[in-house]
Amino acid sequence: MPLPISQIRAALEDGLLSFPVTDMDHQGRFRADTYADRIEWFVSQGVSAVFVAGGTGEFFSLSAEEYTQVVQTATQTVAGKVPVISSAGRSIPEAIAFAKIAEKAGIDALLLMPPYLTDAPQSGIFQYARTILENTSLPVIYYNRSNGVLSADYIRQLADACPNLIGIKDGTSNMQELNMIIRTVGDRLSYIGGAPTAEIISEAYLSIGVNTYSSAVFNFVPELANLFYASMRAGDTATVTSILQTFFIPFIQLRSRNKGYAVSLIKAGARIIGKEAGDVRAPLVMPTAAEVSELERIIQNGLQLLQ
Template sequence: MSDAGFAATEVALRIRQGARDGVLSFPLTAFQADGALDLPAYRGYLSTRLEANPGAVFPACGTGEFFSLDEDEYRSVVRATVETAAGQVPVIAGIGYGWAQALRFARIAEDAGADAVLAMPHYLVNGPQSGLVEQVGRIAGGTDLPLIVYQRDHVAYTAESLRRIARFPTVIGLKDGHSDLDRLQRLTLAAPQGFLFFNGAPTAEIQARAYAAVGVPAYSSAVHAFAPEIANAFFAALNAADDARVEQLLREFYLPLVEIRDRGTGYAVALVKAAARMRGCPVGPVRAPLAEPRPEDLADLSEVLDHGLALVGARRQAG
């Protein structure tokens, strides 16, 4: 095995252990009112996420509005994450677009000290399976960083494609956003031993039990971005097989939350950021093309958030 392959194996082990101990956290990127990057606010916000003991942090990904960051901003966010995390947990930075641009971001992430990268779906076009595999191969061949691929929207791998992707020495896992459990089960069966899989559904807790049933217990939590107390309470109940507690949190918090989320385009990020501001986190607004949630949706979000916090014995004021 190459040096890069050995390093990838070590990072994969750290991520696997982290996912057993806590949820995967995707921090929001803080902006000022005029849309400029607010790095001091981001550092402070990230510190509070780290205090809530995530299994790993994924800066500048979908929740972190990767698509709206230029390369200098991206570099600043990833470096700030690495410095703030200070080795506590693995740092996996988002990369994306076509393979050439994804490699530019991967090299920035490597220089900034990230432990691995998450390759988000490429830009705009659909591609055949052979093209999807080559896209991953081009990225994996251009950086020594361990690579996790993300399938959602127009990217969906077959079992044979996953076998080919998994042969690249630095490809260590797959994040799934399709929630097609038949396809996902086939992928887990086709993957080599030790390959990582993550539940990356928009509100992953809703489907956490179903994913775990096909061998994918690890999941990302958007709720951890604004209410880590709730996210951690759910994680603990799930791992303790406390079905009554899991059902209560799903029925009384997560289901109402996703019903509000489904009312608006882009709410998977905009609503999360609004909820973080309600907790006193100075993360600022979303950047276009996202837009702020409607006032009536914010009012409903406020009620759901307060009820969820009450369920776990927390209060609005805590960030």
């Protein structure tokens, strides 16, 4: 049975969130056994909520059958310890179908991804989101990103029209627009930082009342991710600056070398620490051997801060 909305929102508003990578074998097939181990490890490391089959989890490349396996494995493994949130999106029929799969699996809430590829007017994006929200019984977090960005006024309209909209995940890094949404809609919704490697702008998020964000690097340096989050919330500027300079800025510079590395480097990092998850699927590519070596150095430098 899904968790109460109050518990889901509490987890979204206070604590570090993360998206586990999706485990694949050498033939690119989903591995439920190692994925269950990964999810269990996430929970043991103190993650506030687990977002499965998200962007880092390659939702865009999963079949309906694989998605079913992912959400079933996640809910059975977590067993109500923390909220489990899965993605929906692509076309409206696909999004509704994925939402039904999630409902049946006992997922606690959905993250509604942007529509696939096509640019569209605000009115069309609003109707896309509203149609999907009205066709699921689950609470929904809207991912305001890419070709699915809604303005403050449209977010307010969506919140008014759909009682099951409970949150906004920001993927724009546009603090002005996000602050306008927060001041327009208020505490009707929960707000989550969701820009790639959100740690780099976490202080800006915090300054406008966004207390949580999703950490992709939790997949391979959870202790460091937790230390950074705790330091940021405590106002420990010295520790925040040290971790940013030593780990996050070099990581972001490496991530910026190729499209899709926001996902590919996470799988490479998981491999480096001995938690193999296979390669990313095309059209993404894995980093080169030289880039993997550089990532190893970045991880080692970051972990030294824990000593």
